[in-house]
Amino acid sequence: MYLEKSFKLKLWSKWDDEVADASKEFIKEYAVSPNRFMANPWSLSQIEFVTEISKMREYTFKYDPVSKEYNIPYKEDESIHINWFSCPDGTFELEFYYDQEMKDKEFKIIFCDEEEDDDDDESETPAPVDNPVLVEVF
Numbered sequence: 001m002y003l004e005k006s007f008k009l010k011l012w013s014k015w016d017d018e019v020a021d022a023s024k025e026f027i028k029e030y031a032v033s034p035n036r037f038m039a040n041p042w043s044l045s046q047i048e049f050v051t052e053i054s055k056m057r058e059y060t061f062k063y064d065p066v067s068k069e070y071n072i073p074y075k076e077d078e079s080i081h082i083n084w085f086s087c088p089d090g091t092f093e094l095e096f097y098y099d100q101e102m103k104d105k106e107f108k109i110i111f112c113d114e115e116e117d118d119d120d121d122e123s124e125t126p127a128p129v130d131n132p133v134l135v136e137v138f
Contacts, residue, residue: 002112003030009043009105012050019085019107023092026109036110037085037094040102044082052080 007022009015019037026034039047051060060080074080086093094109102108 001032002110003032003034004038004108004110005029006106006108009107012046013054015047015050016056016085019094019109020087022107022109023087023094026111027091030111032111033092034094034109034111035092036097036112037107038097038099038102038110039107040100040104041098043102043104043107044096044098048080048082051082 003026005022005026007018009018011018023034050056060074060082083096084093085096097110099108
């Protein structure tokens with residue numbers, strides 16, 4: 001099954017609230033928790049920039065794939081690259097994807113199960129996973 005709903009960011013500084021609200025709207029409409037967030041690379045870089053210079057940095061954590069440990073805080077001089085966005089109550093967890101063809105500030109909230117993920121669309125690319133990052137919404 002593949003479901004998607006399109007949205008447009010109003011304020012970069014409120015991106016986390018807008019994505020959380022969009023995800024809740026998605027759940028209300030489709031009765032399934034989304035698992036992907038998609039935007040163009042420039043929009044994702046703006047989200048990372050706002051996260052880095054704001055209080056959201058306090059809610060941004062690294063993930064260590066070796067120890068499987070979450071909630072590793074960033075050091076002050078480290079750059080943030082976001083791969084995941086999560087609601088602490090477990091309502092949703094979104095993996096970030098790039099889509100070169102989307103316009104600035106546009107984003108999609110998506111549910112895609114493994115069977116539908118055919119990876120034929122080359123414009124859709126998972127965010128880099130060198131340094132997995134989780135942002136939690138509070």
